[in-house]
Amino acid sequence: MPSVGFPTFEQLQVLTTIAETGSFSAAARRLNRAQSVISYAVGQLEEQIGVLLFDRSGRVPRLTEAGRAVLADARRATATIETLRGRAASLQKGLEAELRVGIDVMFPMDRLVAALDAFATQFPMVSLRLSMEALGGVARLVADEACDFGISTELDAMPAAIRQRPIGTVRLVPVAAPTHPLALATADRDAVRDATQIVLADRSALTEGQDIAVLSLKTWRIGDLGAKHALLLAGLGWGNMPEAMVVADLKAGRLVRLTLSEARSHDYPLGVIHRADRLLGPAATWLADRLTV
Template identity: 30%
Template sequence: MFRAKSTLEQWRILQAVVDHGGYAQAATALNKSQSSLNHAVAKLQHQLGVELLEVRGRKAYLTPRGEVLLRRSRYITQSVMELEQLAGNLERGWEPSLTIAREIIYPMDKLITAINAFLPNGRGTRVSVIDSVLNGTHELVEENKVDIALCGGNPPKGHLAQPLCVVELILVCHPSNPLAAELKIQDDKFLAQHLQIVIRDTAAKTNKDIGWLKAEQRWTVSNFHEAKAILCSGSGFCWLPKELVEKELASGDLVRLYLTGSESRKIPINLVVPSRDDQGPAGEALELLILAQHGISCQRQ
């Protein structure tokens, strides 16, 4: 029977020495003595028969072999951490709370219907909905801050996604806006001369906004409802979800603009579960109810 020569703790110590740039810094970060870290790494090298680190001056550097082994060790320690998290989730059972990231173009009525269907059997689970935009939704997924994400556009890299629907954005303005007199806008340079309303990206690490961004005059707001209120006051133009402005278009409070080559924009919406291993029965139940809103049935074992 195979018996490991090394321990996870030894590999974690080696990772810390490399990540923090030396034994002294790693000892501070791990709240351990420097001598215990030296001993652990020395023992690991002896057990494996491979030199992992070499010290030059006051800093420890990986050897070529150490670099290969350290890279593989990260996968192992990460897997063990995820395994322990999974065991904890199974022990806890039904989740006390769930957080959903909703790209703001996703139809809110469908999400409300799914949450209402979840409520009778929800066992008191609290549900929080975070309205997010563009990379903000992806950021919440990548940082594992939500249980379910309704993402617009391409799903975050490395995550599986279930397509749900497609949202159509159309170009609109107030009837008093000079743009409304144009039967068809032939050149986007003409649009650039007018005030544009755009939606702010909610990501902390990016500075992109939703919409065509060539207009010299631009007002940035947090959501489509604020954008619609500005448009109805007579100012600016904006790309808005078609479903959101159907009443205003029918009443004549807003008018649709037609841009040659880009009369509308269609954005796919995908459902993403950031970590299946972390998903509990409550999250699974709510996910299935959201899928059902789009006629998607999914059998789970």
């Protein structure tokens, strides 16, 4: 049995282009080659792999069964090579191969999705690794160089290596399910302290010993904002949530805004953070400039 040769990228590109355009002549026009060059490339590919790719008995050459099988492999191979070439071109321009970003869970999700959608179009060759953290979690990732930059709240114990640029605030409102005791009347200090407060947990040690906006003696500490939202909807406690995240719940009556003597709506500051000893690359700079509230 004859050995199978190694097809070139050009040969595979010709095969996939013929399949996409429907004919040798259309492929020649798209690739800006003479039709004879297209035919020669197909013939060489058939000779190298030892199978007939096109049935030439009719007026228009048609893929054989073997040709259709090879075409699927050719598409995967050309796509991989094109990705490699694009990534190499990006790296030559100084563009990051991968961007690691930490985002505070309070950052508005619609703003994040819009920014990442634009990022995917602007930098299709840059891989993205996204981490969602609460309180000091993002600052810890950036300080430890696990993230290139982050969106974090202000911290009293911000690591010395970190520089921060304010980008805005998120409005937090105290809420509970309408059946919760605190929702039934204006609550006094004792009622608030006796009720279970659902609080975001900090997976870093940067806020250790601090209870930020914690008023209740009994707390459930949750590491995920979505889980906190679900527990509030279930009536298992009260807590502060980003207003934009619960506005639909408030309108529908699934949650109510609490009138508390001690806990009122307040602003949660956010900023772009990065290590002072590291320069942000072009993709990181572009994305950081678009993450604003």
